[in-house]
Amino acid sequence: MAQGHQASGIQAGRLAASDIAENFADLHPAYETHEAMVAADRCYFCHDAPCMTACPTSIDIPQFIREIQGGHPESAARTILDQNILGGMCARVCPTETLCEQVCVREVAEGKPVEIGRLQRYATDALMACGVHPFDRAEPTGKRIAVVGAGPAGLSAAHRLAMLGHDVELFEGQPKAGGLNEFGIAAYKSTNDFAAAEVDWLLQIGGITVTYGKTLGGDLNLEQLKSDYDAVFLSIGLGGVNALRAEGEDLAGVADAVDFIAKLRQSDDLSTLPVGRDVVVIGGGMTAVDAAVQSKLLGAENVTIAYRRDQSAMGASRFEQDLAATKGVKLMFNVMPKAVLGTNSAEEVELERTEIKEGRVTGTGETLRLKADQVFKAIGQTLEGQPEAVELSGGKIKVDAQGKTSVSGVWAGGDCASGGEDLTVTAVAEGRDAAMDIHQSLMG
Amino acid sequence: MADLTTEFLGIKSPNPFWLASAPPTDKEYNVRRAFEAGWGGVVWKTLGSEGPPVVNVNGPRYGAIWGADRRLLGLNNIELITDRSLETNLEEITRVKKDYPDRAVIVSIMVPCEEQAWKDILPRVEATGADGIELNFGCPHGMAERGMGSAVGQVPEYIQMVTEWCKQYYSKPVIVKLTPNITDIRYPARAAKTGGADAVSLINTINSITSVNLDSMAPEPTIGGKGTHGGYCGPAVKPIALNMVAEIARCPQTHGMPISAIGGVTTWKDAAEFIAMGAGNVQVCTAAMTYGFKVVQEMITGLSAWMDEKGHSSIQDFMGSAVPNVTDWQYLDLNYVTKAKISQDDCIKCGRCFAACEDTSHQAIEMSEDRVFTVKDDECVACNLCVNVCPIEGCITMEEVPAGEIDLRTGEVVSADHGDWTTHPNNPSVTAAE
Ligand SMILES: Cc1cc2nc3c(=O)[nH]c(=O)nc-3n(C[C@H](O)[C@H](O)[C@H](O)COP(=O)(O)OP(=O)(O)OC[C@H]3O[C@@H](n4cnc5c(N)ncnc54)[C@H](O)[C@@H]3O)c2cc1C
Ligand SMILES: Cc1cc2nc3c(=O)[nH]c(=O)nc-3n(C[C@H](O)[C@H](O)[C@H](O)COP(=O)(O)O)c2cc1C
Ligand code: SF4
Numbered sequence: 052m053a054q055g056h057q058a059s060g061i062q063a064g065r066l067a068a069s070d071i072a073e074n075f076a077d078l079h080p081a082y083e084t085h086e087a088m089v090a091a092d093r094c095y096f097c098h099d100a101p102c103m104t105a106c107p108t109s110i111d112i113p114q115f116i117r118e119i120q121g122g123h124p125e126s127a128a129r130t131i132l133d134q135n136i137l138g139g140m141c142a143r144v145c146p147t148e149t150l151c152e153q154v155c156v157r158e159v160a161e162g163k164p165v166e167i168g169r170l171q172r173y174a175t176d177a178l179m180a181c182g183v184h185p186f187d188r189a190e191p192t193g194k195r196i197a198v199v200g201a202g203p204a205g206l207s208a209a210h211r212l213a214m215l216g217h218d219v220e221l222f223e224g225q226p227k228a229g230g231l232n233e234f235g236i237a238a239y240k241s242t243n244d245f246a247a248a249e250v251d252w253l254l255q256i257g258g259i260t261v262t263y264g265k266t267l268g269g270d271l272n273l274e275q276l277k278s279d280y281d282a283v284f285l286s287i288g289l290g291g292v293n294a295l296r297a298e299g300e301d302l303a304g305v306a307d308a309v310d311f312i313a314k315l316r317q318s319d320d321l322s323t324l325p326v327g328r329d330v331v332v333i334g335g336g337m338t339a340v341d342a343a344v345q346s347k348l349l350g351a352e353n354v355t356i357a358y359r360r361d362q363s364a365m366g367a368s369r370f371e372q373d374l375a376a377t378k379g380v381k382l383m384f385n386v387m388p389k390a391v392l393g394t395n396s397a398e399e400v401e402l403e404r405t406e407i408k409e410g411r412v413t414g415t416g417e418t419l420r421l422k423a424d425q426v427f428k429a430i431g432q433t434l435e436g437q438p439e440a441v442e443l444s445g446g447k448i449k450v451d452a453q454g455k456t457s458v459s460g461v462w463a464g465g466d467c468a469s470g471g472e473d474l475t476v477t478a479v480a481e482g483r484d485a486a487m488d489i490h491q492s493l494m495g
Numbered sequence: 496m497a498d499l500t501t502e503f504l505g506i507k508s509p510n511p512f513w514l515a516s517a518p519p520t521d522k523e524y525n526v527r528r529a530f531e532a533g534w535g536g537v538v539w540k541t542l543g544s545e546g547p548p549v550v551n552v553n554g555p556r557y558g559a560i561w562g563a564d565r566r567l568l569g570l571n572n573i574e575l576i577t578d579r580s581l582e583t584n585l586e587e588i589t590r591v592k593k594d595y596p597d598r599a600v601i602v603s604i605m606v607p608c609e610e611q612a613w614k615d616i617l618p619r620v621e622a623t624g625a626d627g628i629e630l631n632f633g634c635p636h637g638m639a640e641r642g643m644g645s646a647v648g649q650v651p652e653y654i655q656m657v658t659e660w661c662k663q664y665y666s667k668p669v670i671v672k673l674t675p676n677i678t679d680i681r682y683p684a685r686a687a688k689t690g691g692a693d694a695v696s697l698i699n700t701i702n703s704i705t706s707v708n709l710d711s712m713a714p715e716p717t718i719g720g721k722g723t724h725g726g727y728c729g730p731a732v733k734p735i736a737l738n739m740v741a742e743i744a745r746c747p748q749t750h751g752m753p754i755s756a757i758g759g760v761t762t763w764k765d766a767a768e769f770i771a772m773g774a775g776n777v778q779v780c781t782a783a784m785t786y787g788f789k790v791v792q793e794m795i796t797g798l799s800a801w802m803d804e805k806g807h808s809s810i811q812d813f814m815g816s817a818v819p820n821v822t823d824w825q826y827l828d829l830n831y832v833t834k835a836k837i838s839q840d841d842c843i844k845c846g847r848c849f850a851a852c853e854d855t856s857h858q859a860i861e862m863s864e865d866r867v868f869t870v871k872d873d874e875c876v877a878c879n880l881c882v883n884v885c886p887i888e889g890c891i892t893m894e895e896v897p898a899g900e901i902d903l904r905t906g907e908v909v910s911a912d913h914g915d916w917t918t919h920p921n922n923p924s925v926t927a928a929e
Binding site for chain 1: 563564565843844845846847849850862866886887
């Protein structure tokens with residue numbers, strides 16, 4: 052039987068363990084000190100800097116880069132973490148090419164921005180390597196707050212509330228904290244178990260009790276939380292996934308991209324993780340790209356992303372698309388899935404060409420088939436398990452600019468809440484801002 | 496290609512780039528390799544009297560200041576003159592000069608301020624066949640405490656006296672190397688001239704402490720917990736050297752005296768500027784110590800490319816061309832009015848000009864909501880700060896307001912006539928004179 056690359060079906064060990072390790076190494080490796088100094092030196096210290104405005108957490112970027120120049124990466128980290136307590140993860144996962152680095156005046160002038168993300172990582176790594184937590188808690192306020200969901204939004208809110216002197220009870224349905232930092236982000240963006248290390252470091256602030264395996268809608272209900280706590284913050288992310296609604300969706304070999312990624316992220320040994328020979332990913336966002344790229348890195352022979360609109364409409368940034376292309380992923384545009392075909396398990400995907408008619412994706416009738424022993428669905432996550440009492444808007448929990456929901460005493464933020472892009476950094480910003488608003492309303 | 500051949504005091508060299516007296520010229524091995532790399536001449540590392548040579552520290556000798564990407568901008572040293580025996584050096588000089596007759600070989604000397612000491616050494620130097628001597632009156636550390644180096648260079652009478660001895664006991668050109676560690680460089684230059692020197696060379700290094708180690712609380716370089724001031728050189732000192740060269744070139748008493756310019760020469764452009772400011776050639780130390788002997792190649796190709804562009808066929812063509820344009824502040828035309836202008840096409844919207852002008856100058860730049868920066872002509876005093884802080888060369892320019900137009904800041908018509916401080920109504924001495 053053919054081995055490695057050429058083995059048919061969903062198989063582990065397509066590549067040697069050493070190749071897999073190399074493939075999953077840091078996408079943007081950490082700077083050496085000298086590299087960091089050279090990179091920092093490129094910052095012009097702009098007046099009212101555009102990068103700072105573009106950052107959803109408004110980190111004072113010129114200031115932290117100047118602190119790196121001055122030889123104090125730890126103070127630089129403090130400047131970052133003041134605004135964004137998950138500055139370490141954000142340095143690794145933020146699509147900087149559409150945020151701070153996109154508006155860097157040197158990107159505009161030369162097409163080569165100051166590498167803000169990597170500098171941020173240099174600073175935060177330096178501080179975390181010291182093993183200290185730079186923030187202290189204020190005098191206890193006697194207030195108790197429930198935070199549901201320990202992803203970026205929940206962690207950010209919990210940290211800020213604890214810092215302000217409140218006691219926080221953090222409920223997490225999974226046995227681990229971190230949310231998609233732990234289960235979703237591409238492995239090559241968060242190496243060496245960084246997500247877990249960051250959570251441990253963050254919790255050093257004190258005053259946060261984490262209870263694992265407790266879900267809202269299961270063991271917890273909103274009414275109870277409201278009566279037991281002075282305020283409630285919901286940060287449950289998007290737990291559901293959209294269905295393909297195509298024939299053959301139930302065949303073996305068809306899976307949710309987020310489940311595949313979660314398994315990959317939790318695997319101790321990637322060389323034992325099975326992947327198809329011919330993989331087709333349906334979707335056009337960051338999840339689609341991550342599932343496709345990581346399939347390729349595990350050794351899948353052919354990986355195709357099939358997206359129903361054109362390239363410019365893709366949710367994944369240009370950088371992510373290019374990353375996929377350089378890793379050998381084929382990007383197909385204007386095709387939608389009609390059916391997954393196969394006897395016992397998936398063998399082929401039938402796609403139909405599309406065009407946009409009056410703003411809607413419409414099939415042209417022309418179809419084609421791709422070999423596919425594994426099919427990943429990455430066509431969007433949906434809100435799941437939210438309490439009935441809260442009003443929704445566009446499929447998410449409706450919140451105002453401060454994160455207040457329609458239910459008094461209940462705030463929400465992150466992917467589960469309306470407003471803002473579904474990004475780690477946005478979740479951090481919303482968690483922090485909701486915490487400030489909770490503090491304000493509790494303390495007057 | 497332009498001819499870079501230089502004749503300085505009758506000494507011919509294929510180009511105006513000489514290595515200054517320092518570690519690069521410390522021994523035969525280096526000098527041969529320097530000549531092979533293309534250097535036009537060398538000033539041999541300073542020789543001392545017969546007898547046991549000086550000893551250098553055995554700890555670090557250098558300190559430094561860096562710019563971006565650890566580019567070395569300033570170097571500081573506490574090295575002394577040659578620590579090899581006089582005899583060895585003289586033998587090597589003889590051999591090298593014999594093998595490189597087309598290159599300039601100058602011998603730098605520093606012996607005590609006594610006639611006998613000079614009388615002893617000069618015939619031996621003459622016997623090497625070297626083209627001339629340079630009197631090291633500049634070294635600011637170690638030798639000065641022994642009554643030599645800058646201790647002599649700071650007393651014009653000594654300079655004159657020693658120069659006279661040298662002219663008496665040595666037949667070839669005598670160059671006096673000046674120390675910048677003095678208030679007015681024209682005094683030692685005049686003394687050298689009065690003593691009969693054929694030329695001056697400048698600058699030697701500037702007294703400096705580059706940094707303090709904040710752990711050991713000692714200056715760097717630190718030798719066993721202590722440090723001392725050293726001599727500063729490299730790109731950072733060029734503006735200081737350029738001014739001192741200009742002062743000598745335009746002083747009526749020293750004008751026309753040949754100058755070998757030293758201090759921060761790193762590229763062809765620095766050399767061209769020194770030559771335009773009246774130098775007959777340049778000497779280089781730090782650039783060679785930073786990048787190796789090969790740096791001379793860009794100096795050569797760069798200078799000749801520029802000369803071709805400008806239509807100069809020899810160094811002589813532009814030597815001293817900038818000197819007549821150096822004047823005193825009081826003679827600058829106060830009726831020359833310019834305004835800063837920001838090219839919106841080139842602007843990258845960093846806002847540095849705004850921060851600089853708003854916080855520290857004349858509040859003459861406006862910033863719109865969408866980051867468009869424009870100069871307010873009615874506020875701009877034309878200080879040029881915005882031009883200097885702008886990261887994009889050529890984005891902000893100073894535009895002349897032609898005579899006859901109104902300067903929006905003062906509301907006055909710009910005059911076509913020259914008007915300087917000496918005749919300005921606000922000048923009290925003008926009023927007094929009336
Ligand atoms: C595959 C993938 C890749 C991504 N890559 C990037 C990237 O590179 N860069 C980037 O900026 N963003 C990326 N994102 C988006 C980013 O991960 C999210 O925007 C971010 O994690 C949202 O944070 P959150 O706290 O709102 O939700 P989540 O991270 O989803 O956290 C929600 C938490 O709540 C818990 N929870 C859910 N329901 C309940 C309940 N009922 N009771 C108790 N706990 C519950 C969950 O277990 C989880 O821990 C990616 C997303 C995916 C899916
Ligand atoms: C390590 C070192 C040693 C030097 N030794 C001497 C010396 O022995 N005699 C001398 O006249 N100048 C000496 N100098 C000064 C140089 O000749 C030169 O004047 C000075 O460095 C300025 O030129 P630069 O900016 O090109 O380096 C020395 C400089 C350095 C860096
Ligand atoms: S030249 Fe000076 S005063 Fe004029 S705009 Fe520039 S910084 Fe301001």
